[in-house]
Amino acid sequence: MTADPSLLPLGELTEALATRAVSAVEVLEACLTRIRAHDPAVHAFLRLTEERARKTAQESDARRAQGQARSPLDGVPLALKDIFCERGVETSCASKILMGYVPPYDATVVERLHAAGAVLVGKLNMDEFAMGSSTENSAFGPTRNPWDLSRTPGGSSGGSAAAVSARFVPGALGTDTGGSIRQPAALTGCVGLKPTYGRVSRYGVVAFASSLDQVGPFAQDVKGCAHLLSAIAGRDERDQTSSARAVPDYAKALGRGVSGLRIGIPPEFFGEGLEAEVEASVRACIAELQKQGAQIVPVSLPHAPFAIATYYVVATAEASSNLARFDGVRFGLRAQGAGSLGELYGRSRDQGFGAEVKRRIMLGTYALSSGYYDAYYLRAQKVRALIQRDFARAFAEVDCILTPTTPTTAFKLGEKSDNPLAMYLDDVYTVPVNLAGLPAMSLPCGLSKEGLPIGVQLIGKSFDEETLFAAAFAYERATTHHTRAPALG
Amino acid sequence: MPIADFEPVIGLEVHAQLLTQTKIFCGCSTSFGQEPNTQVCPVCLGLPGSLPSLNRTAVEFAVRAGKALGCRIQDRSVFSRKNYFYPDLPKGYQISQFELPICLGGEVTVPLDGGGTKSFALTRIHLEEDAGKNVHGEGGSEVDLNRAGTPLIEIVGEPVLRSADEASEYLKALRLVLVYLGVNDGNLEEGSFRCDANVSVRKRGADKLGTRVELKNINSFRFIRQAIDFEIARQVELLESGGRVVQETRLFDNEKGVTRSMRSKEEANDYRYFPEPDLPPLVLTREFIDSVKLPAWLPLTAAAELEKNGVPAADARTISADQALVTLAFDVLAEIRKADPAADAKWTANALLGELARALNDKAIDLAHPKFTAAQVAEVSALQAKGTISSTAARTVLAELFRTGASPAQIVADKGLAQVSDTGALEAVVDAILAKNPSQIESYKAGKKNLLAFFVGQAMKELKGKGNPAELNKLLKAKLGE
Known part of the structure; x- marks a missing residue:
């Protein structure tokens, strides 16, 4: 057995736990040791729940000893983006307005992870209310990219990506509204999956943009993501947008291979702004899949260039409404000294929200306002329908679509902070997928000359995560990108 | 303006x-x-x-x-x-x-x-x-x-x-x-x-x-x-x-x-x-x-149906303002019609707007949990129709029924409300009355026809109010030579 069980990728760790080559307690302690050693520099975690985690790990070991493991995840240490409500554990969304807020209930995915026997070790940093692409919009300060501490891990699930990339935990959950799982996964060299809209319950996940938000897993390996998705997916009566479709055992799809698989390549995703190194790695990935028997087919997604504009109307409109409940009345920060109700609202929200959140609330409020609704919100919905149609047409020809995940590798902290539009454009390849509600995965496909990870994105048909897992696993097995770890201290 | x-x-x-x-x-x-x-x-x-x-x-x-x-x-x-x-x-x-x-x-x-x-x-x-x-x-x-x-x-x-x-x-x-x-x-x-x-x-x-x-x-x-x-x-x-x-x-x-x-x-x-x-x-x-089903009656359809069955419009509207009354009215009517298919709803409406309304007003009963049944109410109607009890007695029986749920026949027996309709018994009383009032007979025959009420009254007094008024009228008229 390897000396440090925290270094095992999730897919292998589940086997080591099953054969009892390692115990849950050993794995947990190894993770905590690593976190203590390196998280002060990375700042992936906002808080640890060590005592709870130890108790859960011991219970898991007891189950394993009785041969009563609940699932492959039994005893696996995991961490959660601070957007998931966990009963009794502060859930802040990295916002000042929710600091100290302790939810009285568990999100459905948290319940499901408990039911699977997973060991939850803490809450991870993020952009405030999941609004951002660098984790710099956290009220607790930024997370750093384990591959280069002067760079961002991406966002908004930057803490989740950094924690998995740094081998603090073998798996984590994030949310993806416009790329918030895939972009940080790409920039930190992890596998990250945004499932089909409706595949995973959003109940207990603090909402950013309800029609786009989706929960998904991070892991070092494809198999790990498959186990995580199998555990959290499925209908939840408390989320009426969740799908009743049966949940397959995604791990079983891994060995299917790519022979005969038709993979679409849209030229719109290989144009201006794409770094040459990124393109080269992605093209190499295409060549590898082709070598394994995949059929490469050009497809067109002509409305994709309008996705960013569309997204920033739809997402901000929904956000402006979703964030109305943070008013200082029932929970979270309440400004002192307000002389009227209006002042209480104004001051609490002014003091509690960061600049990017305020910007998006204002954008969204404007888009929904009387007299502007048709020109913005309604128009955006029409474009959204066109983008969905583009994908539907493409998927008549192919089984999945392959693109770069991001146009560039990880950027420096502060590099785009003063230019929100430049920051928004980092999600140019991921956002169309959310607008169409489709599943998509980012997986590592190389390192730049500077030693920074590069990600490739696979986009699937609605509810066809299995094809993504099969293609990703075939690629992963033939390459070693996923085994490269950042050198920390 | x-x-x-x-x-x-x-x-x-x-x-x-x-x-x-x-x-x-x-x-x-x-x-x-x-x-x-x-x-x-x-x-x-x-x-x-x-x-x-x-x-x-x-x-x-x-x-x-x-x-x-x-x-x-x-x-x-x-x-x-x-x-x-x-x-x-x-x-x-x-x-x-x-x-x-x-x-x-x-x-x-x-x-x-x-x-x-x-x-x-x-x-x-x-x-x-x-x-x-x-x-x-x-x-x-x-x-x-x-x-x-x-x-x-x-x-x-x-x-x-x-x-x-x-x-x-x-x-x-x-x-x-x-x-x-x-x-x-x-x-x-x-x-x-x-x-x-x-x-x-x-x-x-x-x-x-x-x-x-x-x-x-x-x-x-x-x-x-x-x-x-x-x-x-x-x-x-x-x-x-x-x-x-x-x-x-x-x-x-x-x-x-x-x-x-x-x-x-x-x-x-x-x-x-x-x-x-x-x-x-x-x-x-x-x-x-x-x-998604609607109830059998809505206010307007109930009122219209009651009117169609002889209930005055104002009374029908009053009943239709209370769903419980409407339900009861049609239940009672259905029971009455088991015996008399041609019966109208007037008697029922009067029973509901009279004695029942009084009992409700007095808060003596709770229509949500009634002690009586529609069949019992119909029984009172039948007793009255048969002449067993007078309309006055019927009201007394209803008042008692609504409050206690006791059987109408039992109430009639307990309170001694049954009418005397037996011709022999009535004839004896009528004969005695006529024998005691020869001068009134003279006057009647001379044209003071309203004295008939006097004779009926006397007979009723003798019968302690339980004489069947219709029978008494018939008998008296016959005896007085009409």
Whole structure:
């Protein structure tokens, strides 16, 4: 057995736990040791729940000893983006307005992870209310990219990506509204999956943009993501947008291979702004899949260039409404000294929200306002329908679509902070997928000359995560990108 | 120009709480009068991360109301968010329906005093959630969210009412239908049935509507008339003195009987409605819509049926104002008709509006848990029809039956209410009376025919009131040579 069980990728760790080559307690302690050693520099975690985690790990070991493991995840240490409500554990969304807020209930995915026997070790940093692409919009300060501490891990699930990339935990959950799982996964060299809209319950996940938000897993390996998705997916009566479709055992799809698989390549995703190194790695990935028997087919997604504009109307409109409940009345920060109700609202929200959140609330409020609704919100919905149609047409020809995940590798902290539009454009390849509600995965496909990870994105048909897992696993097995770890201290 | 030269135009918006056990988007109880903030959960508190799940019964109730009011039930409707800030609104938005409501069209039909009915068109009915309540006390303001998330239907009327009286009658008729349907308790005071009125005036004959004012806080039928009448007079006076009506929301002050400005159009919220992304469109199948059943009788159909069966219009309307009375009336009638298929409903109506109403007035009985059965009431009718008891005695039996549920025959026996109809027994009494009053016989024969009543009275006295009056009349007339 390897000396440090925290270094095992999730897919292998589940086997080591099953054969009892390692115990849950050993794995947990190894993770905590690593976190203590390196998280002060990375700042992936906002808080640890060590005592709870130890108790859960011991219970898991007891189950394993009785041969009563609940699932492959039994005893696996995991961490959660601070957007998931966990009963009794502060859930802040990295916002000042929710600091100290302790939810009285568990999100459905948290319940499901408990039911699977997973060991939850803490809450991870993020952009405030999941609004951002660098984790710099956290009220607790930024997370750093384990591959280069002067760079961002991406966002908004930057803490989740950094924690998995740094081998603090073998798996984590994030949310993806416009790329918030895939972009940080790409920039930190992890596998990250945004499932089909409706595949995973959003109940207990603090909402950013309800029609786009989706929960998904991070892991070092494809198999790990498959186990995580199998555990959290499925209908939840408390989320009426969740799908009743049966949940397959995604791990079983891994060995299917790519022979005969038709993979679409849209030229719109290989144009201006794409770094040459990124393109080269992605093209190499295409060549590898082709070598394994995949059929490469050009497809067109002509409305994709309008996705960013569309997204920033739809997402901000929904956000402006979703964030109305943070008013200082029932929970979270309440400004002192307000002389009227209006002042209480104004001051609490002014003091509690960061600049990017305020910007998006204002954008969204404007888009929904009387007299502007048709020109913005309604128009955006029409474009959204066109983008969905583009994908539907493409998927008549192919089984999945392959693109770069991001146009560039990880950027420096502060590099785009003063230019929100430049920051928004980092999600140019991921956002169309959310607008169409489709599943998509980012997986590592190389390192730049500077030693920074590069990600490739696979986009699937609605509810066809299995094809993504099969293609990703075939690629992963033939390459070693996923085994490269950042050198920390 | 006098007030009569102006035509008021009124449209009502009614919010009716649905009588579901649980709230519209969560499993919390809807029971009224509990300790503040005890009927709450993450969903109705609007806690971060919570999501709404639609209550199927609330949908069924809305469809029931829509069917009863003749609306077009929509197979696809969409929930929307109505955004505004207020402490009693935990999410900062109300989940309502906006562009695509669950019911379109329909009408409220009102009975007219002189007979007949008049119908007033509805625009729509939509489903939405109620807000909580702000409680203002000495130590500051507090919020009770027990009511937050109670299901409501909003019934929006077209501006087709032309007087305060019409508005009041419309409201009464609508309330009664909802109560009949079991979807609302019709309680204006507790606010489970609330009304806002849009009021404008225009010169008679004018096509264009005047500027409208929305009146809020009207919680009784008397207040709706007062509020509207005050508002009509205020607007007419304003126009008469060369002023203009300002579009605004006004509150009715029920102590002073006046309306006062609450907020102007400029201060009105921009609600920024947009489709609720947390709830898929509400799609109703034909099977579901068909499965929603209406009660056997609605107020107007019940009144019409009673009238058709011989009950005077006013009495029929009185009975139809109470669903329990209607049910009982038709149950009793059905029992009576088992013996007498041609029986009309007059006797039944009289029994219900007479002795039953008296017992209800005295709070001696509870119609929700009656001690008597319809069959027993019909038995009293049969005893009277057979001549076993007089109509006076029948009333006594009914009074006792309603209060105790004792068997009518037993009551008759216990109270000695049976009439003497036996010809032999009656003849003996009649003969004795005639023998004692020869002079009266003379007078009668001389033409004082009203002395017949005297003889009947004497005989009745002798029989302690239990003589069958019809038989006595017949016998006396025969003996007196007619």
